[in-house]
Amino acid sequence: MIKITLPDGAVREYAPGITALEIAKSISEGLARKVLAANVNGQVWDATRPIKKDAALKLLTWDDKDGKTTFWHSSAHLMAEAVESLFPGVKFWVGPALTKEGEKGFYYDMDLGGTKISEEDLRKLEKKMNELAKSGSNYIRKEIPKAEALQYFSGKGDEYKLDLLQGLQDGEITFYSQGNFTDLCRGPHIPHTGFIKAIKLTNIAGAYWKNDEKNKMLTRVYGVTFPSQKELDEYLLLLEEAKKRDHRKLGKELGIYTMDDDVGPGLIMWLPNGTIIIEELENLAKETEHAAGYKRVITPHIAKESMYLTSGHLPYYAESMYPPMELEGEKYYLKSMNCPHHHKIFAAEPKSYRDLPYRIAEYGTVYRYEQSGELFGLMRVRCLHMNDAHIYCTKEQFEAEFRAVNEMYIKYFKIFGIDKYVMRLSLHSPEKLGQKYVNEPELWKETEEMVRQVLISSEIPYMEVQDEAAFYGPKIDVQIYSVIGREFTLATNQVDFSQGRSFKLQYTTADNQSDTPLIIHRAPLGTHERFIGFLLEHYAGKLPVWLSPLQVKILPISDKFLDYAQSILQKLKNYDIRAEVDDRQEKIGKKIRDTELSRVPYMLVVGEKEMTENKVAVRRQGRGDLGAKTVDDFINEINIEIKERTAE
């Protein structure tokens, strides 16, 4: 007999070779009907795989992350079976479940050999999958010797699976079959296809083989499945809801920004409403930076080629810059970063250690030639306005400065109520030294450790990622997700041990020597484009009062009270409160509805009663009637909310 330890600590004895599914049955039939897979000694297994030795066992159902992953991976196999029956001769690459935060479903990459697949085909495939699922075929695991596996796939002329086999050792190769479909697969799988009750193939996309753009492009079909139609419906509804929060939709609805074919792709024009948001953000940045000892500077949008040779941008990042324009025999580039200009400002006057840390800030406009397929609303654009600053400091000052920058992030995030983010320590890749990264192996190690120590001692939770550093040094990135699940770097705090030397930046030390400062590049508010895109989604368009382009709408009950409404408008304007009167000849219900939908935070309803008492009936967007107040009381309260930048 073998001992099986369950998650609650209970130990049960079974005959060797028992499966997780049989164990589930021994506990309860109901449980057995839900088991998708099993965690055996920390590894996810088929629920139908015999357990031969003592083990810790956790039964996995739809409620477990690993249960879902197994379910979706098995769904990918089911889809492959359907594809093979509709498109004979198709060759498959890999078909994993989606595992990233917030993602649901699976895909399968395939080579259809020139056949194009359409939306219509997806519907046919769904139908086929439903048929196959109903048959309830078991997923059958088989261990196969490598030689036999090689023979099988070379017989089929399947170069993709042969390629996968190359990386596998004899003895670790398994095939899985269900119905008429057999695939090289590590597994695990759910017991049978009958679990898959609701199927939706979501889209067709191209994907480079092995994620390398030099390779052939395969066809990728995405799909999502659920154990019940209800869950699929809920999921689709959720997607619809997310679309409503998409910053591109909100940006249009709220009159934040526009783009135009004649201006060019990725070039944002900020409408008056968007410009108000920008001005408020810049005011916040100015106040914060002023308090933290930064000085503001302004630099031009272009510079000569020679500066970008010095900075290292041209050798490392020419492809991401707009091509140069030639004037008077010189090449000029649109700037893709502000740092070189700022370095020149540092160098403009001799510096001593007494001048350090030297902190200069600018909402700098930069231009980046992003690939056309990468552009994405406000989140990925070609002209952006960075909340940029550079701190030039000594090695001794570095830690305190770097820490202060992190603290500034956190202060900002509090204001915006941003609590879902990931701090990412972005490190270099040693094998890319001299290509993607400046070739200074020792300095890389040293500064990476320095940054890590700041994070650890500040007790900031973070994750480490290789090959995400800037070319001049490691950085801390703050990662966020758009409503449709795309990941972006919102803010960044970077160390630069390289450009100070490239630009021959110097300061005089206390013992009258010369030294090169370390540089911190930081952008806690990222760029206006990405930050406002993020804020629109974060607040679902309901911006806090201090950021709202229009803060108050005055709604007279009828024309008779227009004068009174105008007098209130004047008072609000005296306090720089952004307000308008709705002077349309509409009923109050209509005015309220329209104002609610346009997400103006405060509505002031004024009629006979309010006019005689010199009051306003206050209504808060999304919350309804708050009752009557005197105009002065209302002004005092909203002023506090604006000045304190209250989060909601």
Place this chain on the structure above:
RNA sequence: GCCGUUGUAGCUCAGUGGUAGAGCACUUCCUUGGUAAGGAAGAGGUCGUGAGUUCGAUUCUCAUCAACGGCUCCA
């Protein structure tokens, strides 16, 4: 840049080988109405752009631009 889809009024969308339609928004008039849609009339589009097929193209074909969904990329 690559694969795929889409492109009709300010917005959301319908439609057709014989030069276009709805709802909302807009304008005017009636209505002066107390907390999420009062009524009527009107104006508004060379159907993304260019070329081809055709007696005739917004509709079919090709090219091009842009947007969208992915891939690659993201200093």
